[in-house]
Amino acid sequence: MDRMRELVDILNRWGYEYYVLDAPTVSDREYDRLYDELKELERESGVVLPDSPTRRVGGDPVKGFERHTHIARLYSLDKAVSEDELNAFFTRVKKAGDATFTVEYKYDGLTVCLTYEGGKFVRATTRGNGTEGEDVTAQALTLPSFPLAISYMGTLEVRGEAIIRLSVLEEYNARHPDEQLKNARNAAAGAIRNLDPKVTKTRRPEIYFYDINYMSEGGVSSQEEARKFLEKEGFETYPFFRVCATPEEVFSAIEEIEVERRRIDVLTDGAVIKVNEEGIRSDMGATDKFPRWAIAYKFEAEEAETTVEKVLWQVGRTGKLTPLAMVTPVELAGATVRRATLNNYGDLTRKDVKVHSRVLIRRSNEVIPEILGAVSHVEGSVPVEKPVRCPYCGSAVEEVGANLFCTNEHCPPRIVQRLTHYCSKNAADVEGMSEATLSVLYERCGVKRFSDLYALTEESFFEDGKRWEGFGSKKVSNLLEAIERSKHIPLDRFLFALGIEGIGRVAARELASFGSVERIASLTYEELIAIEDVGEVTAKSILAYFADEENAAELRRLEEAGVEPYGREQPRSGAFAGENVVLTGTLSAMSRPEAQKRIEALGGVCQSAVSAKTTLVIAGEKAGSKLDKAKKLGIRIIGEEEFLAML
């Protein structure tokens, strides 16, 4: 028995060094020799220790997968595909507290959950629908990337992603010409969800662990601690893990992943950003689908390498100078790319982009691809000069953080960019009104303000009795019709079109729930800050926008021109006005959806989880953890009787 214990310990340590640390300390032969000795002992004694490596064979095929309910729900993640959406996430987090963030790879495989009891591995399940998954214990047992015994003695659920390395997939396909696995994601899912554990084993999946899903005793106070716990207990984790103090650091960690991910042996499609602190996480809670404290940032797949030929500067609507690189033409996603952008001057230096450098570019949702970073330099690579004057109007350039700004409000490209933004698809959507057309309109007939667009007529496009070149009657009538149509657009798009600093599409939608421009213009700082996606800076910028006389005059001109954005105000008066309400437990008088409807009709906002913004909790029968949390946060709690009285 002592010898058996000794053999199991030695073999498990070697296995861990080999599979998890990727640093074997003995030869395969030595390993096999002790393994055979252990098997022999087990055969003779009829005893197999619970953490014996011989258990990792997986057993016989199963008839079907048994369903298993997870101890704690396995949420999926909300997704962001743009910086705008990520910034909205940061704004929401900021309101919950001073959080730090962790950035990890987003693996592209199959999510699995492993359960341990009393220090022993007992079960592996797929995520399934988050509440209930399939029991894949026999399949998981064929994998070496997790321990069968751990030092933690309580009940534990850990979460990881089953993946198949790209090199393993390639090798498998080379050996199985008749049974090609199409891609790593499907191969991983197919290997784990295979009724025959022997098939699982031949496909050699691994699991990368990244989170604790449940712990019966004790706990961790941050993502950092969770990761340390996983590593200490012998789970395989992926090397990339960053703790970031600010959104800027998160963005640069994401960029690091974007460049590095093409060199690694695992399929990834993005980064996962989580609030590090457990306390802030529990304050933020979850929607019915996602935790509010984490988000997955998905990458676009299209990238290419090219050479920077020269760098020009563009001036945007805020006056920001954006570097625009002219690159050696390269094919990217079916188009020839000649230009690529960088965010700002700081970006250019940080990414080490020089003239004549080789760079990696990516096509995003924008029209012009972005430079992700320099791949290599040549002898003749020269740093890009920092402009001291605006290349368009010659005004002084001001440096704010990583950005350079033209200080002239009336700098021509700024005006054209403001108009272009106003006419863009997600704004007023003036079809056919391109930047080039607006440039011509600005130069030839002084179109500067949004309201000037509505004064355009057929005659505006004539000079000396002749039509402008390139502006045939068909084109002009299309443009005029598009301008006419833009008079009636949803309020959120109109708000976005105005180009108020800090108002992206998400914040514009939230503001639009106030129903009209007049109402929004009258909001106080406190009312603005109470909106989910509006932070302090944005609130101040909205106040400044509406306090400005020129802006007020422009809004009046737009109104006089017949621009009437439509919105529907959500009721904000009534017994629940200004209240953020959470329902918990069962009500006897009505169903929960019915109660929510009535609260909303009386001006309340219903939330699914208790957070720092919750102002009222209605506790029915058998109220659970939400009630405890509300008590802890000192939130006003009422029972059903009082609720009915308020109705």
Ligand SMILES: [Zn+2]
């Ligand atoms: Zn300028």
